[in-house]
Amino acid sequence: MAASYKEISPNAPAGEKLLNWVDNRFPASKLYKEHLSEYYAPKNFNFWYIFGSLALLVLVIQIVTGIFLVMHYKPDAALAFASVEYIMRDVPWGWLVRYMHSTGASMFFVVVYMHMFRGLIYGSYRKPRELVWIFGCAIFLCLMAEAFMGYLLPWGQMSYWGAQVIVNLFAAIPFVGPDLALLIRGDYVVGDATLNRFFSFHVIAVPLVLLGLVAAHIIALHEVGSNNPDGVEIKGPNAPKDAAGHPVDGIPFHPYYTVHDIFAVSMFLMVFTAIIFFAPEFGGYFLEYNNFIPADPLKTPAHIAPVWYFTPYYSMLRAITSQMMYALIACVLGAAAFAAFKSKLPTLFKGAAIVAAVGVSAMMLAIDAKFWGVVVMGGAVIILFFLPWLDNSSVKSIRYRPDWHKYMYGIFVINFLILGYLGIQAPSAIGERVSQVGTLFYFGFFLLMPWWSKLGTPKAVPDRIIFAAH
Numbered sequence: 001m002a003a004s005y006k007e008i009s010p011n012a013p014a015g016e017k018l019l020n021w022v023d024n025r026f027p028a029s030k031l032y033k034e035h036l037s038e039y040y041a042p043k044n045f046n047f048w049y050i051f052g053s054l055a056l057l058v059l060v061i062q063i064v065t066g067i068f069l070v071m072h073y074k075p076d077a078a079l080a081f082a083s084v085e086y087i088m089r090d091v092p093w094g095w096l097v098r099y100m101h102s103t104g105a106s107m108f109f110v111v112v113y114m115h116m117f118r119g120l121i122y123g124s125y126r127k128p129r130e131l132v133w134i135f136g137c138a139i140f141l142c143l144m145a146e147a148f149m150g151y152l153l154p155w156g157q158m159s160y161w162g163a164q165v166i167v168n169l170f171a172a173i174p175f176v177g178p179d180l181a182l183l184i185r186g187d188y189v190v191g192d193a194t195l196n197r198f199f200s201f202h203v204i205a206v207p208l209v210l211l212g213l214v215a216a217h218i219i220a221l222h223e224v225g226s227n228n229p230d231g232v233e234i235k236g237p238n239a240p241k242d243a244a245g246h247p248v249d250g251i252p253f254h255p256y257y258t259v260h261d262i263f264a265v266s267m268f269l270m271v272f273t274a275i276i277f278f279a280p281e282f283g284g285y286f287l288e289y290n291n292f293i294p295a296d297p298l299k300t301p302a303h304i305a306p307v308w309y310f311t312p313y314y315s316m317l318r319a320i321t322s323q324m325m326y327a328l329i330a331c332v333l334g335a336a337a338f339a340a341f342k343s344k345l346p347t348l349f350k351g352a353a354i355v356a357a358v359g360v361s362a363m364m365l366a367i368d369a370k371f372w373g374v375v376v377m378g379g380a381v382i383i384l385f386f387l388p389w390l391d392n393s394s395v396k397s398i399r400y401r402p403d404w405h406k407y408m409y410g411i412f413v414i415n416f417l418i419l420g421y422l423g424i425q426a427p428s429a430i431g432e433r434v435s436q437v438g439t440l441f442y443f444g445f446f447l448l449m450p451w452w453s454k455l456g457t458p459k460a461v462p463d464r465i466i467f468a469a470h
Contacts, residue, residue, distance in 0.1 A: 035222055040235070040250030041257055042228035044467040048118035049226075050264035054111040057265055058104050059214065063207065065101040073153065075199035077192035080155035081294045099280040105147055106286045107272060109309035112140060120387075121409055123396030124227040130388040132224065135217040137384045142210045144310070144381070149202040151307060152195065156291030161304045163198075164190045169317070172371040189297065230465045231396030240464065249465045285424075303426045311423025312416050313377045316442065318427065319435040320373035327440065328372070329361040335447075376439065383446050390446055393453040395461050402456030408445070415441050 008020045023029050033039075072091050074083040087094035116136070119125055125133035152163045167190060171181040186193030225235045233239060234247040242248055251257075281287040285308045290301050306314050320328075336357030364372060395401055398409065419438045422431045 035218075036254035036258070037252050039222055039253045040247050041226045041253050042230075042232075042234050042465055043249055043251045043256075044228050044230065044465045045226075045257065045260070046229055048114070048122070048229070050261060051111045051115035051118065053261040054264060054268050055108065055115055056214070057268070058108045058111060059210075061100060061104045062108065065097050065104065066203070066207075068097045069101055070203055075153070075196050077155065077195050077295075080153065080195060084154050096276070099276045102287055103272065103276050103280060103282075105150065106282070106307070106309065107268075107275075108143065109147070111268075112143065113309075116140065116384075117413070119227075121398040122227055122229055123231050123391070123393075123398075125388045126227075126231075126391065126396045127388070128224045129221070129227060132217060132220045133388055134385055135213055135220055137381075139210065139213045139217060140384070141381055142206060142213060146202060146206045146210060147307070147309065149198040149206065152190075152198045153202065154291055155195065155295045156288075157293040157295055157299075157301055158288045158290040158304070160190060160295035160297070161301055162306055163194065165304055166306075167194070169370070169374045169377075172368060172374055174367060174371065177371075227396070228465055229397060229399060230462060231400070232462060232465050234465065249467070305424050308420060308424065311421070312419040313380050313423075315419040315423035315435045316380055316439045317373040317377040318423070319432065319439040320369050320376050321432070321436075322369045324436050324439075325364055325369050325372065327436070329364055331440070332357050332361055332364070376443075380442060383443070387446070387449075390449040391453050392450050393458065395458045397461075400459040400461045402458060404456065405453075408452070411441075412445050 005024050006020060008016060012020075019029065069087065072083060072087050072094065074080055084098070087098050089095075091097075119133065119136070148163075148166065152159045167181055167184050170184060171177045173180060182188065184194070184197070185191070186197050225233070228234070232249070234249040240248040275282060275286070281289070288305075288307070305311065336354050340351075340353050393401060393405075398406060415438050419435060419442070422435045422438075425431055
């Protein structure tokens, strides 16, 4: 303890003395240097690298506005809707805080989706950043839980019936489903007990987990270093370094990227405030019009749909019908036959794989399609965790992959947007077919990635990052 104690001159300025007093008791300067002034990031960051900082900003906005909303919100089925109206109409600036929170929820998903897409195209999930990606996917999953539970709290028509639909999905799980749904609801119907459960998780439990995961995500990132659009490691053993041992292709995060992010934050806040003041409902996408009607257990809305950021997964859920099951079974059997034909395993193992596929197919037919819809919806998120081991390309960045890979990623994005659009719309025969094709493509994109990511001849990756000063 005494060895690490630092003494400074008695004539030093008061600010320096205060900082020294803190540093002797808490590593403030050490943390500042490690994570800002002496954290070297690649000098070729582009537009796509602003969304991590924006996600952190929105998280702070959500926490601060949430604290003020909780001061006036009543987690009671008889009072919840009225308390939200009280916040909107009678609490000074309550309408602004509520709109900041509701708009922030949607903007959170906008920046997180963009952040994840950047990781996808530049290979930010590849070695040595697998754990960074896993923490990020865990944050995304946690964020979905947080948004879903918060969505019930206004106790409007869409909140109530949306929760009713989603919670009832858990009842489709064989054996434990009914008891699990009862545990989540706290009652036999969505009611006051459900509201209290969701309020507790939304305000306390999930935010604590979320903050822990964000801290782990940032620590893991700073341990291995940031990726860049070229996918070239600037801190590797063979990377060029200056006399002080700093990467030649890197620059200190502060002040260079703090200024970069401050500019991005200013642009983001312009859009954010424009939505809050001029279009907080955003045409019914950010705040559904049905949610301005008090929850009525006796009156079901004509069309129940989740908020836009859940709709791609909701569309996949609805795509799994009894007819779709035959297509899924054909995929399972085809995959098993292909694996048995192409692999070099002994004949006994190949036969076992085919028998297992037949057994899985029989089980798929025996269990209700509703359950498999839940599995597909959950699997659409869980499969993201395995991305570091699904991509077998010899290069990280889309810049140096074969050109047709760009079209593949482009089709994936378009397909995801179409699924999101169909999830908002009322069910139709054509929409069902399109969502089924889109669901197959979504899973095919990932499950076949070990094969297609190796196809084609990649371009030569430079030894150092390509950078031109502005």
